[in-house]
Structures are given as C-alpha cells and as structure tokens.
Amino acid sequence: QVQLVESGGGLVQAGGSLRLSCAASRRTFSSYTMGWFRQAPGKERAFVAIISRSGGRTVYADSVKGRFTISRDNAKNTVYLQMNSLKAEDTAVYYCAGRNNIVVVTSTRDYDYWGQGTQVTVSS
DSSP states (O other): OOOOEEOEEEEEEOOOOOOEEEEEOOTTTGGGGEEEEOTTSSSEEEEEEEEEESSSEEEEEEETTTTEEEEEEETTTTTEEEEEEGGGOOOOOEEEEESSSSOOOOOOOGGEEEEEEEEEEEHH
16 A cells, blocks of 8 residues: 655646645655646546656656656655646646556556645636
C-alpha cells in the first residue's frame, strides 16, 4: 500500500502558475509509475501527465502540452506538476495516482493508488 497526499492547489488568475506536489508514503516510491489526473464538474476523470519510474519518460495530454511539466524526486518520494499559462478550462480537482509497474499508461483504471485530490480554480 502507498498513501498519496496532494498539495499546492488554489485560486489563480488566467495566465498564472501553480505547482502541485504529491508526497508518497512508501520508500519504494521509485518503483511506481506516477501520474496526475483531473476531474472537472460534470466530467469524467482524465489523465493530465504521466512520468516513468526513473523520470526519464513523460507523457502529456494534448490540452496541457507546452504548459504543464511533470517531474519527480525519488529521494523525497514526491511528484510535482508545474502548471503555467493556466486557463479557465484547467479548473478541476487534480489527483495524484500511482501504479507499481514499469509500463507507462494513461487510463485511470490502470492506477491502483490515489490521493484525495486538490482543487485548482482558474479565474478568467
């Protein structure tokens, strides 16, 4: 089992930036492929960005490419999501997720561990 705790959400104006963090409880954090997902009101949860166990591979949703950056620090058991040039349509609850598998996938059903979510609201 691994517990994930997100932080860093909040209210920001369009064009602004936020950095989300997700701290994991396990020392075997480096064995987990990690991802960020988001869920807007009335919509299904969708992938935003995924990072491989070593951090050497990243995958982004088309809607955030060039604006968001996922990274991880395995020594700190933490994964980050740097969000720049935020838009109103980025408003959602953002979730951190992990899977104990080397394969990088983007489907929510392939992730076993989830944080409680952090709200990001972008005002236009």
